[in-house]
Amino acid sequence: MDGSHTRYAYSVPMSIRHGLLALLERGPSHGYQLRAEFDAATGATWPLNVGQVYSTLDRLERDGLVAAEGEPDAEGRIAYRLTEDGRRELHTWFASPVSSRSGRDELSIKLALAVTTPGVDVTAVVQTQRSATMTSLQEYTRLKTRADGDAGELAWSLVLDALVFRAEAEIRWLDHCEARVARAAARRRQAGTPSSAPAADTPSATGGRR
Amino acid sequence: MSAPVLLLSDVTREHMQGGTTVRALRGVDLAVHAGELVAVMGPSGSGKSTLLHAAGGLDTPTSGQVLVEGVDLAGLSPAATAAVRRRSIGYVFQDLNLLPALSAVENVALPRELDGVRRRQVRQEAVAALAEVGVADLADRFPDEMSGGQQQRVAIARALVGPRRLLLADEPTGALDSTTGEEVLQVLRARCEAGAAGVLVTHEPRHAAWADRVVFLRDGVVVDQSGPVAGAESLLAAGGSA
Numbered sequence: 347m348d349g350s351h352t353r354y355a356y357s358v359p360m361s362i363r364h365g366l367l368a369l370l371e372r373g374p375s376h377g378y379q380l381r382a383e384f385d386a387a388t389g390a391t392w393p394l395n396v397g398q399v400y401s402t403l404d405r406l407e408r409d410g411l412v413a414a415e416g417e418p419d420a421e422g423r424i425a426y427r428l429t430e431d432g433r434r435e436l437h438t439w440f441a442s443p444v445s446s447r448s449g450r451d452e453l454s455i456k457l458a459l460a461v462t463t464p465g466v467d468v469t470a471v472v473q474t475q476r477s478a479t480m481t482s483l484q485e486y487t488r489l490k491t492r493a494d495g496d497a498g499e500l501a502w503s504l505v506l507d508a509l510v511f512r513a514e515a516e517i518r519w520l521d522h523c524e525a526r527v528a529r530a531a532a533r534r535r536q537a538g539t540p541s542s543a544p545a546a547d548t549p550s551a552t553g554g555r556r
Numbered sequence: 557m558s559a560p561v562l563l564l565s566d567v568t569r570e571h572m573q574g575g576t577t578v579r580a581l582r583g584v585d586l587a588v589h590a591g592e593l594v595a596v597m598g599p600s601g602s603g604k605s606t607l608l609h610a611a612g613g614l615d616t617p618t619s620g621q622v623l624v625e626g627v628d629l630a631g632l633s634p635a636a637t638a639a640v641r642r643r644s645i646g647y648v649f650q651d652l653n654l655l656p657a658l659s660a661v662e663n664v665a666l667p668r669e670l671d672g673v674r675r676r677q678v679r680q681e682a683v684a685a686l687a688e689v690g691v692a693d694l695a696d697r698f699p700d701e702m703s704g705g706q707q708q709r710v711a712i713a714r715a716l717v718g719p720r721r722l723l724l725a726d727e728p729t730g731a732l733d734s735t736t737g738e739e740v741l742q743v744l745r746a747r748c749e750a751g752a753a754g755v756l757v758t759h760e761p762r763h764a765a766w767a768d769r770v771v772f773l774r775d776g777v778v779v780d781q782s783g784p785v786a787g788a789e790s791l792l793a794a795g796g797s798a
């Protein structure tokens with residue numbers, strides 16, 4: 347098991363933590379609602395149980411990234427809101443590439459949330475990741491060139507090939523995502539609804555990143 | 557560090573298109589040194605071919621400077637530009653551009669012959685360049701007697717022949733299968749390691765990864781670059797545990 351998972355009681359991946367922060371950027375919400383929104387944003391590819399949501403919220407509150415908002419409702423549910431620290435943490439997450447250490451799911455979840463969170467420049471998120479993955483791909487290629495010179499290194503070279511093809515697939519997928527986001531934005535512009543569209547969908551709402 | 561073999565400073569290229577201006581390149585800066593291979597990636601229409609045309613003296617920017625080995629191409633007569641192109645620059649075109657009436661070896665030899673190099677020597681050089689990309693046995697075939705991938709390798713051989721200092725390749729692996737594409741990249745890489753400067757336009761991330769630097773173009777602007785990071789071991793540790 348790798349390091350990024352061990353901080354959490356029931357091995358809650360990093361992206362759930364940031365996923366909840368992203369959902370709270372839309373406005374205060376309580377645990378049940380967050381769970382439903384997370385499923386909707388990620389196409390239910392990574393179903394969460396409510397226990398995971400509440401334990402993650404507890405930790406986020408302890409770390410000062412979210413705060414309870416108002417009194418419990420009639421059913422005793424507490425709504426949470428994002429704090430300024432939480433917002434900073436969220437934007438740092440969107441601005442940093444996912445490392446191959448954290449597993450591929452984090453990247454797809456991050457992009458799913460990027461297109462639905464207000465104030466996120468999706469193109470910048472995609473480019474940051476593409477550049478980081480390309481740098482890894484260049485490094486694998488260099489190591490492979492070295493390994494290829496040595497007959498005893500075939501096994502090692504094949505392992506490197508696996509990393510190479512995986513990185514390549516990720517870059518292609520990122521290209522595909524970028525093209526689809528651009529096409530969706532163009533279609534909205536054509537429909538003439540830029541002002542009525544939610545802020546997350548307008549590329550100009552970039553939160554200052556470029 | 558020595559002066560770059562290719563230097564683009566603030567290069568802008570605009571096309572007039574039915575009353576509106578298409579800005580194919582907007583303020584591009586790029587320096588490529590001897591021994592360096594740079595890949596250019598970007599979606600269709602982002603300005604990759606325009607950048608390469610400007611670098612190769614095939615097109616003049618609307619504004620900005622292009623220096624090849626310190627010489628400003630804009631200051632040269634058309635004849636002098638053509639001579640620089642033949643002597644210093646090897647160019648692989650996106651659409652190959654082989655002359656149909658010439659055999660493979662004649663196509664490869666042509667730029668050197670125009671430069672007045674001795675016939676025997678030209679032929680030897682041309683055959684060597686064909687061998688470098690693995691098609692020496694096709695020397696006497698005509699373009700329409702070769703597969704797309706074979707023609708592509710001949711076009712690459714033409715760019716490699718003689719002592720070229722600057723190699724410009726526009727999608728040179730487009731018609732090649734994965735292994736052949738990789739071999740061609742190895743040849744390009746080796747030429748750069750032997751002292752040439754190279755710019756490679758490609759859609760293939762795996763091929764771009766052979767470069768020392770990858771430049772990302774979007775709508776005529778360089779938006780980002782990726783290069784080697786310190787500590788290959790840390791990267792591998794990361795990849796290995798994924």
Ligand SMILES: Nc1ncnc2c1ncn2[C@@H]1O[C@H](COP(=O)(O)OP(=O)(O)OP(=O)(O)O)[C@@H](O)[C@H]1O
Binds near residue numbers: 572579602
């Ligand atoms: N002669 C021309 N007249 C008008 N517009 C042009 C001309 N040449 C290129 N363009 C425009 O300039 C932009 C950049 O074209 P360019 O050929 O450099 O793209 P590219 O990145 O090489 O694309 P591809 O991947 O499809 O080869 C495009 O919008 C193209 O339509």
Ligand SMILES: [Mg+2]
Binds near residue numbers: 604726
């Ligand atoms: Mg092109």
